[in-house]
Amino acid sequence: MMKKLLLTTLAIIATITMVAQTADPFLTSIVNGVPWTDDHGKPVNAHGACIVEENGKYYLFGEWKSDTTNAFPGFACYSSTDLVNWKFERVALPLQKDGLLGPNRVGERPKVMRCPKTGEYIMLAHTDDMRYKDPQVGLAVAKEITGPYTFIGPLLYKGKPIKRWDMGTFQDHDGTGYLLMHHGDIYRLSKDYRKAVKKVADGIKEGGESPAMLHKDGTYYLFGSNLTSWERNDNFYHTAPGIEGPWTKQGIFCPEGTLTYNSQSTFILPLHRGDSIVYMYMGDRWSYPHQASSATYVWMPMQVNGGKVNIPEYWPVWNPVTMQPVRDLGGTVIPVNFKTATKGAKLELPFEGTRIAVIGHTFNNGGYGRISIIDSQGGTVHTNLIDFYSKVDDHGLRYVSPLLPRGRYTLVVECAGEHPHWSNKRGDYFGSREDWVTVEEVRVY
Numbered sequence: 001m002m003k004k005l006l007l008t009t010l011a012i013i014a015t016i017t018m019v020a021q022t023a024d025p026f027l028t029s030i031v032n033g034v035p036w037t038d039d040h041g042k043p044v045n046a047h048g049a050c051i052v053e054e055n056g057k058y059y060l061f062g063e064w065k066s067d068t069t070n071a072f073p074g075f076a077c078y079s080s081t082d083l084v085n086w087k088f089e090r091v092a093l094p095l096q097k098d099g100l101l102g103p104n105r106v107g108e109r110p111k112v113m114r115c116p117k118t119g120e121y122i123m124l125a126h127t128d129d130m131r132y133k134d135p136q137v138g139l140a141v142a143k144e145i146t147g148p149y150t151f152i153g154p155l156l157y158k159g160k161p162i163k164r165w166d167m168g169t170f171q172d173h174d175g176t177g178y179l180l181m182h183h184g185d186i187y188r189l190s191k192d193y194r195k196a197v198k199k200v201a202d203g204i205k206e207g208g209e210s211p212a213m214l215h216k217d218g219t220y221y222l223f224g225s226n227l228t229s230w231e232r233n234d235n236f237y238h239t240a241p242g243i244e245g246p247w248t249k250q251g252i253f254c255p256e257g258t259l260t261y262n263s264q265s266t267f268i269l270p271l272h273r274g275d276s277i278v279y280m281y282m283g284d285r286w287s288y289p290h291q292a293s294s295a296t297y298v299w300m301p302m303q304v305n306g307g308k309v310n311i312p313e314y315w316p317v318w319n320p321v322t323m324q325p326v327r328d329l330g331g332t333v334i335p336v337n338f339k340t341a342t343k344g345a346k347l348e349l350p351f352e353g354t355r356i357a358v359i360g361h362t363f364n365n366g367g368y369g370r371i372s373i374i375d376s377q378g379g380t381v382h383t384n385l386i387d388f389y390s391k392v393d394d395h396g397l398r399y400v401s402p403l404l405p406r407g408r409y410t411l412v413v414e415c416a417g418e419h420p421h422w423s424n425k426r427g428d429y430f431g432s433r434e435d436w437v438t439v440e441e442v443r444v445y
């Protein structure tokens, strides 16, 4: 009798443990549009990014943004074995004493490739002045993938800098390196990747900003965005039978009006899954001026077939091993009705568990909200500024806490009384005009 009871009890405990483990989808998922937390408890801060896969690891390089200014503070490198958990490696290229990436300069879109001929790691990036009137492509090199990278100067073509802004890179199957420039210029790099040697495509018609490329089954696909500063728009793509062209505009690859699921292209990562390659779109959801804390990532597998590309639906949470969306977030659902634009107004919600997720609404008059997790001693165990603005309405995940030791905590959501807004070179106003923070539900794990 006792034995049977014990076995039943063990079975129940095992079931509860299993439920508790399988109920947290965030352990193994890429979560779009929420800040990610690195191994130091800080937001993963690598925007306008690229990923290099090497020896079973993914190395993420991107803009190590600040929350206060657009001036270049460095380019960051993180590593991961699963694309979900990110370790901060270092500021791979720090602020320079002077020159193209010295004080009060812009540094954007770092792209790293390993040169097959020399074994050297080459970093190319957009450098500029603070008004975006001095665009050039900067070149930095390193012996180790994580750096530190040594800044060399401008990448040269026919002995001169390339005076264009948004850029990307592409490494073809045969190891040839290319530089992709906004407005549709493509340059082939020298064998050592340290200079541009041939302009293989010149002003592809309607070529946009934030260029990225993939090559599948003899077709080249070039992705880019319209020119809307930090705002999102419906990104589009071109195809060609060879990198030199002829390039044909195909149109958008996400449903019209979703503004590329509120993101801007930056890189396409080929992921080897079984015998096939799945191409992962990587995009930025910018948040000016608090980019370091509140700009987020949108990464999704693309359908690429016979010259067409499609991301038919938005997957806020998905598993990069199975390549499947997580349709049920699980957890214990707590409905909430918190909608305020009053600075300092707070939602306080005690909970017990190992994680909490916040679901809310974003729209064109959304602002910033600060979300914090307070432990039973009153200490802040995690805090992040969250952007509740989006030009097109969206309902979904806004925050996912890091995994916490099981315990009692209080979730605090506070209206920050400010909103993302900025102007472009012409002085046009972009972003929100009000400070609304809207939370509709939380889920406890």
Ligand code: DGJ
Pocket: 048, 108, 109, 166, 209, 210, 228, 229, 230, 424
């Ligand atoms: C759009 C570009 O794609 C971004 O990298 C950045 O330069 C912004 N413009 C600045 O407004």
